[in-house]
Amino acid sequence: MFFKKKRLTEIDYTRIPVHIGVIMDGNGRWAKKRGLPRSAGHQAGADTLKKIVTECNKMGIKYITVYAFSTENWKRPKDEVDFLMNLLMNYLRDAEKTLAGENVVIRTIGSRNELSEEIQQQIIKTEKFTENNTGIVMNIALNYGSREEIIHAVRGLVRDAVGGKVKLEDISEDMMSNRLYTGGIPDPDLIIRTSGEERLSNFLMWQSAYSELYFTRRLWPDFNINDLHTAIIAYQNRNRRYGGV
Numbered sequence: 001m002f003f004k005k006k007r008l009t010e011i012d013y014t015r016i017p018v019h020i021g022v023i024m025d026g027n028g029r030w031a032k033k034r035g036l037p038r039s040a041g042h043q044a045g046a047d048t049l050k051k052i053v054t055e056c057n058k059m060g061i062k063y064i065t066v067y068a069f070s071t072e073n074w075k076r077p078k079d080e081v082d083f084l085m086n087l088l089m090n091y092l093r094d095a096e097k098t099l100a101g102e103n104v105v106i107r108t109i110g111s112r113n114e115l116s117e118e119i120q121q122q123i124i125k126t127e128k129f130t131e132n133n134t135g136i137v138m139n140i141a142l143n144y145g146s147r148e149e150i151i152h153a154v155r156g157l158v159r160d161a162v163g164g165k166v167k168l169e170d171i172s173e174d175m176m177s178n179r180l181y182t183g184g185i186p187d188p189d190l191i192i193r194t195s196g197e198e199r200l201s202n203f204l205m206w207q208s209a210y211s212e213l214y215f216t217r218r219l220w221p222d223f224n225i226n227d228l229h230t231a232i233i234a235y236q237n238r239n240r241r242y243g244g245v
């Protein structure tokens with residue numbers, strides 16, 4: 001006899017994903033639809049992020065990695081890049097008051113060297129301020145790109161190999177994972193991308209080998225708690241096989 005597995009329609013709180021990744025896309029289109037400058041979309045997107053992280057923390061998700069600025073986003077007009085950097089700066093500053101109070105641990109991943117001295121200092125300050133919190137860990141991917149991250153990791157491994165600290169044949173997947181900016185954090189179970197685009201755009205390419213991908217047409221500033229719950233339910237209805245049966 002065959003039993004068809006019942007599709008979940010509500011969240012199963014015993015099977016919450018441990019780590020989710022979010023590609024927060026569609027801010028520009030959200031603004032355009034309203035006849036507003038793209039910056040208004042980014043501002044609205046920052047407010048959405050605060051609400052979503054707070055809800056993820058309440059739901060018991062342990063890690064959330066959010067794509068805020070890619071290594072490719074420097075191609076945008078200077079005005080927009082400047083606005084985004086300023087917004088990120090304010091977000092980090094403000095998060096010390098708001099998200100820190102929610103027990104969130106704030107970290108950033110990506111290459112810091114290209115960021116302004118001011119932002120680098122703020123990152124150090126915010127990370128330090130929240131490091132002893134015990135709630136969700138929020139990784140903000142800032143000047144982040146998977147290819148840059150992989151190169152960075154490979155350089156470290158090659159340095160160790162040349163220096164005789166590790167044998168070439170001993171280099172393992174775990175060693176590589178540990179050298180990524182996400183080292184020590186489990187791979188994402190679920191990656192959500194808003195705005196209808198269905199690609200990774202250089203986000204967590206190593207870590208997403210077995211992530212469930214969820215795409216929604218909702219533009220990031222419109223993404224709400226209900227949409228988050230819908231994504232989690234969709235995830236819980238997937239059958240993860242990892243190459244097995």
Ligand code: IPE
Nearest residue numbers: 024025026027028029030068
């Ligand atoms: C995502 O929204 C935010 C960043 C990439 C910084 P976009 O700015 O990419 O918005 P669209 O894709 O142009 O609508």
Ligand code: IPE
Nearest residue numbers: 023024025067068069070201
């Ligand atoms: C990905 O969005 C980067 C972030 C959300 C920060 P993009 O809007 O930059 O990606 P593409 O250009 O559509 O692939």
Ligand code: MG
Nearest residue numbers: 025026027028
């Ligand atoms: Mg975009």
